[in-house]
Amino acid sequence: MTTIDFRTPEALADAERWTAHNYHPLPVVVAEAEGAWVTDVDGRRFLDMLAGYSALNFGHRHPALIAAAHAQLDRLTLTSRAFVHDQFAAFCGGLAELCGKDLVLPMNTGAEAVETAIKVARKWGYQVKGVPDGQAEIIVADGNFHGRTTTIVSFSTDPEARADFGPYTPGFVVVPYGDAAALAAAITPNTVAVLVEPIQGEGGVLIPPAGYFAAVREACTANNVLLVADEIQSGLGRTGKTFAIEHENVIPDMYVLGKALGGGIVPVSAVAANRDVLGVLKPGEHGSTFGGNALACAVGSAVVGLLRTGEFQERSARLGQRLQDGLSALIGKGLVGVRCRGLWAGVDIDPALMTGRQACERLAERGVLAKDTHGSTIRLAPPLVITEEELDHAVAQLAAVLTP
């Protein structure tokens, strides 16, 4: 059924012609997708080992999510928050329960949810903790990725993300990632929050040492500082648990969620926290026209429904072990390092062999889609619906790419 008439080069040239070049995509033009597979405009099939940077944890077009979206499209899509709609409470309540928190504040993109967390932490600092006006400090980690707004890139340590976008928002203190003592030492009476990723995804799937988050939690509690976990990429089943920070048996004061929360259909993000924290916001102080819209809430509720069963978390943990075993066997055969948690892997290719970009280009030629992070590191984050055979296939293609 495959008719190759090579539409890809023209489609690529068109995309180049009409957009700002703020991305450097692999030369693949996708037309259709289902589950763990995408099909390009020339009918070629690719196994998706990136899953929209974890926005597609449940795979492309999961039937339950598509059904929820279709049903909602036929009823109501948007009211704005000027009115309440009938999907709102179910989504926010279901998500709050999943998080074990009192309240949820829905937004759209991840960066908006991070901005929301920053605003809430600052307001909490002034109104509850008693920090002098304008003095609030938030501690963040070296190598962080929290989004692309001007405030968020202000505390990025990646020159590519930050340079030439100043003047920068003050009020952030950067400490090394994974060093709890350095973090504790950076806390001052004006510290309102610690904002950190449980695992640094963009950083290359960097997993902090065991005990790090327990120590960070202790320092935050002892100093009346909010622990804010950015689980936008690490959360919602990716690591074999609902939240990556669960692996550390730590409960943050605020969860920041996004990506998979929208089921790969609509942008849905949120922060979840208890009333003593999120309750500092009063009408008019924060908002979003599209935040918590009916379509987003219907899809988000269906996502929460999938996560409530625990099936995806279990699958991620089980298949993650298989991924880790497969990748670990390639150490010394083209790989120099592998970090795995659930179905999420940072794979360090021997830099003498090729860059991460070259590896991803060769993987694409073999029908596997992945993305490099930095230098010679690539990230694997397949949809959690991937089968064992498909996972083995992806690892075999990587092995072939690494073989001279």
Ligand SMILES: *Cc1c(COP(=O)(O)O)cnc(C)c1O
């Ligand atoms: C993707 C991501 C964000 C930003 O989300 P957007 O939807 O792209 O704005 C923030 N934090 C982390 C950890 C992310 O992975």
